[in-house]
Every structure is written in structure tokens, then in C-alpha cells.
Amino acid sequence: MPRIVRPTAHGTPDVLGVVEVPTPHAAADGVVVEVRAAGVNPIDWKLYSGAFHAVDDDHKDAAGLAASMPSIGLECAGVVTEVGADVTGVRIGDEVIVYPVTAAYADYVSAPATAILAKPAGLGWAEAGSLMLTGTTAVHALHAAGVAAGDAVLVHGGSGGVGLMGVQLAAAAGATVIATAAERNHALLRELGATPVVYGPGLAGRVRTAAPHGVSAAVDFAGTDEALQVSLELVADRTRIASITGSPRRAAAGIKLLGYGPGQDAGTEIRSAARGALIDRVESGALRVIVDTTFPLTLAAKAHEVGIAGHAPGKLVLIP
Numbered sequence: 001m002p003r004i005v006r007p008t009a010h011g012t013p014d015v016l017g018v019v020e021v022p023t024p025h026a027a028a029d030g031v032v033v034e035v036r037a038a039g040v041n042p043i044d045w046k047l048y049s050g051a052f053h054a055v056d057d058d059h060k061d062a063a064g065l066a067a068s069m070p071s072i073g074l075e076c077a078g079v080v081t082e083v084g085a086d087v088t089g090v091r092i093g094d095e096v097i098v099y100p101v102t103a104a105y106a107d108y109v110s111a112p113a114t115a116i117l118a119k120p121a122g123l124g125w126a127e128a129g130s131l132m133l134t135g136t137t138a139v140h141a142l143h144a145a146g147v148a149a150g151d152a153v154l155v156h157g158g159s160g161g162v163g164l165m166g167v168q169l170a171a172a173a174g175a176t177v178i179a180t181a182a183e184r185n186h187a188l189l190r191e192l193g194a195t196p197v198v199y200g201p202g203l204a205g206r207v208r209t210a211a212p213h214g215v216s217a218a219v220d221f222a223g224t225d226e227a228l229q230v231s232l233e234l235v236a237d238r239t240r241i242a243s244i245t246g247s248p249r250r251a252a253a254g255i256k257l258l259g260y261g262p263g264q265d266a267g268t269e270i271r272s273a274a275r276g277a278l279i280d281r282v283e284s285g286a287l288r289v290i291v292d293t294t295f296p297l298t299l300a301a302k303a304h305e306v307g308i309a310g311h312a313p314g315k316l317v318l319i320p
């Protein structure tokens with residue numbers, strides 16, 4: 001029987017269970033994809049951590065699972081195994097990237113045809129399965145901050161999943177990029193076109209040294225108080241500061257908040273429209289998807305422990 005990884009309760013990664021489920025069927029406007037790789041993202045553990053308070057613990061199904069627990073795994077890549085009656089232009093056997101989707105930590109996913117895009121033949125499964133969430137988020141953030149040629153942009157969390165995308169895309173747009181990261185990730189960031197600086201006390205001074213003419217925009221992929229404070233200190237125009245991590249202080253600061261919480265801009269259209277261009281960039285070699293570690297599906301909890309620690313330089317990916 002096909003497997004799926006699900007949270008069985010709110011909590012830490014040990015609540016993740018691998019259960020067997022029937023193979024899904026395609027809706028008339030959808031497809032079924034045999035998953036070859038599923039990207040791991042912080043949203044996955046945030047969804048079952050209880051941090052979002054979005055689910056009701058009292059609703060349990062007969063199997064003892066919380067019926068309203070969230071599905072996890074919002075992106076993947078794989079091979080089409082079934083095509084809905086109304087879907088045109090897709091065939092069984094097509095290699096595809098699927099985003100956005102739910103419940104991608106699985107052997108098979110059912111997805112609307114609008115969520116699938118052709119996977120370039122030369123792109124590895126792990127890279128294909130972990131390109132989209134971070135890539136589209138980075139595109140949205142750089143757009144929101146108005147980053148363009150001639151800017152000097154400060155990227156907080158430049159060595160993370162979103163950061164590595166943001167650094168490359170900002171550099172490709174012609175911006176000067178200053179990116180915060182732990183020292184061990186500086187060589188990688190230099191390779192990708194950024195000037196790296198260590199985060200922590202004294203950050204504003206290090207950024208000033210790296211960008212003597214000042215920074216004109218900032219994108220916050222780190223979510224720390226420091227990232228907010230230094231952005232406010234160094235960027236004159238608050239509308240050119242965008243954060244993908246919400247907090248009351250960020251909301252009060254008059255910066256752009258991107259995401260799915262109250263008062264945040266989900267950027268649905270720009271993110272959806274960005275998918276094709278991201279694939280083109282990866283296919284041409286202009287954009288690298290940097291995979292840190294792959295894990296078998298059964299070690300999803302281990303992947304989440306590594307992710308929660310927050311210092312993997314690149315993507316964590318599950319391989320069913």
C-alpha cells in the first residue's frame with residue numbers, strides 16, 4: 001500500500017507517523033503523481049507544531065488520528081500515473097514538478113492539473129522537488145521590496161532555502177547583494193554573487209562596511225529582532241523592507257509582510273506566475289537549487305529535526 005507521512009497530534013517531529021493509505025485517484029481536472037522527491041519547508045513543522053492554532057484537537061477519527069490535523073508537504077516532483085478526464089496536454093509517464101500541493105510527503109499525490117509543470121529532463125529529482133516554495137517566495141519578496149539593477153539589497157538569512165534563491169535572483173537582476181549567514185556558509189554565498197556578513201551583534205556596522213554607499217532595500221528571511229532592527233536602521237524607505245516572517249513588531253513597523261497570516265500579502269498571482277520562469281532559469285543554469293541532505297520518507301521526523309535546528313545550507317528533501 002502507498003505510504004503517507006502525517007502528524008498524529010500537535011507537537012515536535014516525533015508526532016509524525018507513516019501510515020498506509022489507498023492510492024489516490026485523479027479528479028476530473030487533476031492528476032495523480034508518483035512522488036520521487038518532496039521538498040521540506042519550515043511551514044511543514046509549523047503546521048503541526050500548534051503554533052498556528054489552526055486545528056481542533058477534539059476532532060479525532062476512528063484510527064486515532066486527529067481528523068483535522070493538517071496535511072504536510074507543499075511541493076514535490078514525480079511521474080504522472082493517472083490523468084483526469086478533463087485534463088489535456090498531460091500524459092501518463094510525464095515527469096512533472098507539482099506546486100502548490102498538499103500532502104506531498106507520500107508515495108502518491110493527487111493534484112489539480114494547474115499545479116503541475118514539466119520537469120526539465122536534466123534536473124535532478126531532489127532539486128525539482130524543492131525548487132518551488134523557496135523560489136516563488138524569493139521572487140515575491142524581491143518584487144515587494146522593489147529590488148532591481150542598481151540597488152544594494154540586504155538579504156537576512158541568505159544561506160537558507162529562501163535566502164539562497166533570493167541571493168541568486170537579486171544578483172541576476174543586477175543588484176549588489178549583502179547577505180547574512182554563519183561564517184561556514186560565506187564561501188557559498190560569494191560563489192552565488194553576494195557579499196556575506198555574519199549576523200549577530202554589530203551587524204549594522206558590518207553591512208555599512210560591505211555597502212559603503214548604503215543599502216536601498218532589505219528582505220528578511222531570518223525573522224529575528226536583529227533582522228528587523230538592522231533593516232529599519234539601514235533602509236530609509238520602509239516600503240522597501242519585506243519580511244516573510246510575521247510578528248507583531250514587524251506589523252507595527254510599516255514594512256511589507258508577505259505570507260498567509262492576517263494583514264500579510266500572499267502574493268498568489270506573482271508566485272504562481274513565477275513558476276515557469278524559475279524552471280527556465282534552472283534549466284539554463286542561471287539558478288542553482290542547492291540541496292543539503294536527502295532523507296527517505298520514513299525519516300521525515302529526522303529531516304524536521306534538522307530543519308528546526310535552522311542551519312542547513314540548502315534544501316532538505318524526502319525521497320519516497
Ligand SMILES: NC(=O)c1ccc[n+]([C@@H]2O[C@H](COP(=O)([O-])OP(=O)(O)OC[C@H]3O[C@@H](n4cnc5c(N)ncnc54)[C@H](OP(=O)(O)O)[C@@H]3O)[C@@H](O)[C@H]2O)c1
Nearest residue numbers: 042137157159160161162181182199222244258259310311
Ligand atoms: N511567508 C512566506 O510565504 C514564507 C515562505 C517560505 C518560508 N517562510 C519562512 O521564512 C523562514 C525561512 O525559511 P527557509 O526555508 O529559508 O528556512 P531555512 O532554510 O531553515 O533557513 C534558515 C536561515 O536562517 C538563518 N539563521 C539561523 N539563525 C539565525 C540568526 N540568529 N540570525 C540570522 N539568521 C539566522 C540561517 O543561517 P545559517 O545557516 O547561515 O546560520 C539560514 O539562512 C522560515 O521562518 C519560514 O517559515 C515564509
